[in-house]
Amino acid sequence: MSDQLIIFDTTLRDGEQSPGASMTKDEKVRIAKILEKMRVDVIEAGFPIASPGDFESVQAVANVIKDSTVCGLARALDKDISRAGEALKNANSARIHTFIATSPIHMREKLRMSPDQVVEQAVKAVKQARQYTDNVEFSPEDAGRSELDFLCRILEAVIDAGATTLNIPDTVGYNVPEQFGNLIRNLRERIPNSDKAIFSVHCHNDLGLAVANSLSAVLNGARQVECTINGLGERAGNASLEEVVMAVKTRKDIFPCETKIDTTQIVPASRLVSSITGFAVQPNKAIVGANAFAHESGIHQDGVLKSRETYEIMRAEDVGWSANRMVLGKHSGRNAFRTRMQELGVTFNSEAELNNAFAAFKNLADKKHEIYDEDLQALVTETGQEAVNEVIKLVSLNVCSQTGETPNANVTLKVEGKEKSAQASGGGPVDAAFRAIEAICHSDTELQLYSVNAITSGTDAQGEVTVRLEKGGRFVNGQGADTDIVIASAKAYINALNKIITPSERSHPQLGDV
Numbered sequence: 001m002s003d004q005l006i007i008f009d010t011t012l013r014d015g016e017q018s019p020g021a022s023m024t025k026d027e028k029v030r031i032a033k034i035l036e037k038m039r040v041d042v043i044e045a046g047f048p049i050a051s052p053g054d055f056e057s058v059q060a061v062a063n064v065i066k067d068s069t070v071c072g073l074a075r076a077l078d079k080d081i082s083r084a085g086e087a088l089k090n091a092n093s094a095r096i097h098t099f100i101a102t103s104p105i106h107m108r109e110k111l112r113m114s115p116d117q118v119v120e121q122a123v124k125a126v127k128q129a130r131q132y133t134d135n136v137e138f139s140p141e142d143a144g145r146s147e148l149d150f151l152c153r154i155l156e157a158v159i160d161a162g163a164t165t166l167n168i169p170d171t172v173g174y175n176v177p178e179q180f181g182n183l184i185r186n187l188r189e190r191i192p193n194s195d196k197a198i199f200s201v202h203c204h205n206d207l208g209l210a211v212a213n214s215l216s217a218v219l220n221g222a223r224q225v226e227c228t229i230n231g232l233g234e235r236a237g238n239a240s241l242e243e244v245v246m247a248v249k250t251r252k253d254i255f256p257c258e259t260k261i262d263t264t265q266i267v268p269a270s271r272l273v274s275s276i277t278g279f280a281v282q283p284n285k286a287i288v289g290a291n292a293f294a295h296e297s298g299i300h301q302d303g304v305l306k307s308r309e310t311y312e313i314m315r316a317e318d319v320g321w322s323a324n325r326m327v328l329g330k331h332s333g334r335n336a337f338r339t340r341m342q343e344l345g346v347t348f349n350s351e352a353e354l355n356n357a358f359a360a361f362k363n364l365a366d367k368k369h370e371i372y373d374e375d376l377q378a379l380v381t382e383t384g385q386e387a388v389n390e391v392i393k394l395v396s397l398n399v400c401s402q403t404g405e406t407p408n409a410n411v412t413l414k415v416e417g418k419e420k421s422a423q424a425s426g427g428g429p430v431d432a433a434f435r436a437i438e439a440i441c442h443s444d445t446e447l448q449l450y451s452v453n454a455i456t457s458g459t460d461a462q463g464e465v466t467v468r469l470e471k472g473g474r475f476v477n478g479q480g481a482d483t484d485i486v487i488a489s490a491k492a493y494i495n496a497l498n499k500i501i502t503p504s505e506r507s508h509p510q511l512g513d514v
């Protein structure tokens with residue numbers, strides 16, 4: 001019997017710490033649902049003390065997720081832990097993850113605390129967390145640059161205090177695989193009560209070694225890996241879930257453990273996270289990149305046609321790459337639509353939400369004969385709950401673009417119920433449309449990112465546009481989809497504007513007043 005490797009996904013917490021990747025509550029719930037469908041063991045839903053929005057998101061995820069454990073992050077502080085406990089109150093299975101830095105540089109420069117004080121605070125935090133749940137994880141932040149003797153001392157103390165998972169973070173991505181694996185083995189061997197807790201790892205990718213370090217730790221006894229979809233995360237990101245899971249599955253001969261992950265959900269989850277955050281997946285990215293299973297060279301193609309195993313170590317369908325499937329069309333009814341959406345893990349909170357999405361579907365079906373799963377996913381992104389509360393709405397857009405002429409756009413918006421129109425010219429049709437919108441909204445934002453993706457193949461495919469706007473250091477992403485990419489762009493821009501006018505205060509989890 002091989003051990004279980006626990007998959008702890010932190011896309012909604014560390015992943016959200018990628019600059020520009022902030023997600024709304026509804027978006028987090030959608031991602032949490034696909035993670036649950038994928039059979040992720042633990043979903044770290046956020047950092048409840050960071051902001052009221054973070055608190056509500058963790059609470060919302062805790063309310064809907066039934067099969068995965070829902071986790072909230074907390075510094076080793078009373079106020080953080082009680083906030084996390086409160087946010088997780090309704091979870092079927094709740095975990096509190098508390099952390100304090102243990103490296104000499106962090107203790108001296110950031111915390112300005114002595115090692116004795118750090119141990120005392122860690123123990124107190126774990127005991128307090130145990131009052132809310134018996135599932136408590138402790139992380140010595142910057143463990144990868146901490147002294148081994150001190151790590152042994154603090155970890156032994158927190159196990160005695162009730163920690164059930166010990167997570168060893170390589171916070172700054174400084175370690176290399178052999179060294180990190182040895183660290184895990186040494187900790188397990190030297191801490192007298194180490195058998196009372198599960199060892200976990202949390203590796204950052206600053207040197208491109210996050211997955212290699214995590215796997216080396218697994219070979220040395222770690223039985224939980226913290227990771228994110230598409231490797232999203234602070235700076236260069238975290239270990240990518242899809243790579244860790246597929247390495248363990250593909251190399252059963254090397255790894256003495258297995259995960260419970262339904263790997264066919266990997267590509268759909270990757271797409272969802274990419275479309276919500278606006279972080280495109282590079283084509284050559286392992287497992288989820290568009291080229292991951294594409295063979296260009298004639299020799300390779302010939303080999304694969306004769307026997308797939310000649311050049312493929314995994315099957316594309318096992319990670320969720322499937323041929324585009326036509327699922328619905330112009331004549332499909334509301335029930336067929338609702339049923340297919342349910343199969344895709346999308347449930348509607350109200351009849352109004354369903355009606356909204358169904359109207360958008362009918363509209364699309366008029367323009368596009370074959371509607372694929374990917375088109376349906378894009379509809380949800382666009383007609384999600386925030387769209388219902390939108391302050392700015394697109395009424396009409398008319399863009400004129402022809403060779404030798406400056407493109408010109410006329411736009412009519414409904415702003416808080418009042419129709420307003422403006423026209424503008426620009427360097428291209430999209431630029432003209434954005435300028436016309438700005439002539440009405442005067443948002444004082446800066447465009448940080450504009451990306452277009454074809455959702456499916458064919459010239460009648462919908463273009464899915466992501467727009468990232470920045471205002472006063474705050475970043476938001478907006479999405480829009482349409483068979484006309486200028487209209488998709490305008491929708492994405494307006495979606496971002498609607499988000500940026502919603503106030504939000506969010507502090508960075510690893511900063512602050514510990």
Ligand code: KIV
Pocket residue numbers: 014099139141142167169170171172202204
């Ligand atoms: O990178 C890190 O150290 C973290 C901790 C909070 C686990 O994200």
Ligand code: ZN
Pocket residue numbers: 014169171202204234
């Ligand atoms: Zn981290």
